[in-house]
Amino acid sequence: MAFVVPSGSLAALLTNLLVCLLFLSLYRRSENATALLYWAASCGLFVVGGLCYAVHVTLQPEFSAFKLIGIASLITSSACLFLGIRCFEAGTCPANNVFFLLLVAGGSLSLYLLLKAVLGSADGMASLIMALFFILSAQRLKTDACQFTSGRWVLRVLLQLHAAVMICQGLTLLRLPQGAYYTTDHPLIQPVLLTHLMLTIATALVLPLIHSMRQNAVWQKLASIDDLTQCLNRRAFLSKAAQQSASLATLEKPVTVLMLDVDHFKRINDCYGHLVGDRVLQQVGRAISKALPDSALFGRLGGEEFAVFLPLTQQAAEQVVNCLHNAVRQHPMRHQGSTIAVTISVGAASANHGQVPFETLLAMADDALYGVKDAGRDGSQFANPEDNKPKPLCIING
Numbered sequence: 001m002a003f004v005v006p007s008g009s010l011a012a013l014l015t016n017l018l019v020c021l022l023f024l025s026l027y028r029r030s031e032n033a034t035a036l037l038y039w040a041a042s043c044g045l046f047v048v049g050g051l052c053y054a055v056h057v058t059l060q061p062e063f064s065a066f067k068l069i070g071i072a073s074l075i076t077s078s079a080c081l082f083l084g085i086r087c088f089e090a091g092t093c094p095a096n097n098v099f100f101l102l103l104v105a106g107g108s109l110s111l112y113l114l115l116k117a118v119l120g121s122a123d124g125m126a127s128l129i130m131a132l133f134f135i136l137s138a139q140r141l142k143t144d145a146c147q148f149t150s151g152r153w154v155l156r157v158l159l160q161l162h163a164a165v166m167i168c169q170g171l172t173l174l175r176l177p178q179g180a181y182y183t184t185d186h187p188l189i190q191p192v193l194l195t196h197l198m199l200t201i202a203t204a205l206v207l208p209l210i211h212s213m214r215q216n217a218v219w220q221k222l223a224s225i226d227d228l229t230q231c232l233n234r235r236a237f238l239s240k241a242a243q244q245s246a247s248l249a250t251l252e253k254p255v256t257v258l259m260l261d262v263d264h265f266k267r268i269n270d271c272y273g274h275l276v277g278d279r280v281l282q283q284v285g286r287a288i289s290k291a292l293p294d295s296a297l298f299g300r301l302g303g304e305e306f307a308v309f310l311p312l313t314q315q316a317a318e319q320v321v322n323c324l325h326n327a328v329r330q331h332p333m334r335h336q337g338s339t340i341a342v343t344i345s346v347g348a349a350s351a352n353h354g355q356v357p358f359e360t361l362l363a364m365a366d367d368a369l370y371g372v373k374d375a376g377r378d379g380s381q382f383a384n385p386e387d388n389k390p391k392p393l394c395i396i397n398g
């Protein structure tokens with residue numbers, strides 16, 4: 001039965017090699033996915049470590065350089081996985097990763113040699129150090145606070161199981177006589193290797209899956225955000241607001257739509273230049289975002305025109321509109337020692353029982369906005385939903 005363990009080890013090495021190639025091919029196809037490269041390196045180093053260890057066992061010297069390289073590669077392998085998780089979390093590669101990797105490899109090897117000198121036998125220490133990296137990786141995922149909760153939960157469990165398997169392997173090896181790993185038909189070794197295999201395969205499937213889920217979410221976010229102001233862009237705002245409006249309508253809940261326009265923005269551009277104009281738009285966007293309640297949707301429709309969707313009655317929305325005027329006034333732009341006064345005009349339309357389609361509210365709010373501009377700007381006007389015509393219910397002129 002002595003051949004059972006080596007064949008299990010060979011299967012583990014082959015699996016890691018295939019996973020390494022899978023991650024490498026994914027890495028070549030995806031952009032900015034350093035995590036995949038680290039995960040490929042992790043499996044690659046595991047194969048190198050296993051092969052070096054096998055050469056050492058075949059030659060069977062008392063203590064060979066192959067064993068040392070094998071142990072170092074195996075430990076660095078799990079450290080690479082940890083770095084892959086770090087890159088994944090950061091969304092990019094932290095600058096100090098390579099230095100950290102060298103530190104880990106050097107530190108772990110020194111620890112190994114120290115334990116070897118003190119204990120006489122420290123074969124299992126490599127497995128325990130690997131377990132430590134699996135635990136650290138799982139911990140890193142545990143602190144995650146955003147989406148993909150289920151994918152990350154699965155990955156965390158896989159890493160924790162892997163850590164448990166490595167601890168079992170480590171404790172088993174520590175109790176075996178020197179070099180007996182490949183020759184003893186120990187009852188624990190075979191299940192440990194099998195579990196290692198299955199966990200590697202499972203992790204190899206889950207990792208790219210959550211990686212692509214994350215990429216998709218990042219792209220979706222990029223596609224829905226306005227570059228300049230960081231609020232929703234036109235397409236995202238209109239589609240989200242229409243969706244929310246439809247679901248609120250079925251519940252007969254109130255809905256208010258605001259159209260906001262920066263007053264005399266052309267003058268700002270003409271006087272100070274387009275770059276300053278851009279900064280004014282950013283400032284206005286920030287001020288409005290901060291002043292809005294959490295339930296609001298806020299987007300830039302284009303140019304100096306913004307829109308807000310509020311799940312509020314007209315009465316409640318009027319207070320929000322007042323806050324928006326104040327917020328914009330209280331955050332004037334400073335440019336070369338002078339202050340650029342900025343005001344906004346707001347057209348609004350409410351449906352207190354959600355019975356008016358979103359598109360109609362938007363058009364009514366737009367009409368109301370024209371009314372405010374005609375009335376002199378820096379004010380607001382609510383359209384009357386009953387006759388579908390803008391009617392001045394509230395004018396605040398600055």
Ligand SMILES: Nc1nc2c(ncn2[C@@H]2O[C@H](COP(=O)(O)OP(=O)(O)OP(=O)(O)O)[C@@H](O)[C@H]2O)c(=O)[nH]1
Pocket residue numbers: 228261262263264265266267269273274275276277278281302303304373377
């Ligand atoms: N800096 C900058 N200017 C922009 C941007 N988009 C549109 N504009 C400018 O915004 C100006 C809008 O001018 P108008 O539509 O006449 O509006 P206004 O001057 O604000 O006048 P009222 O709305 O009537 O108060 C134009 O000069 C556009 O070139 C942008 O992203 N950045």
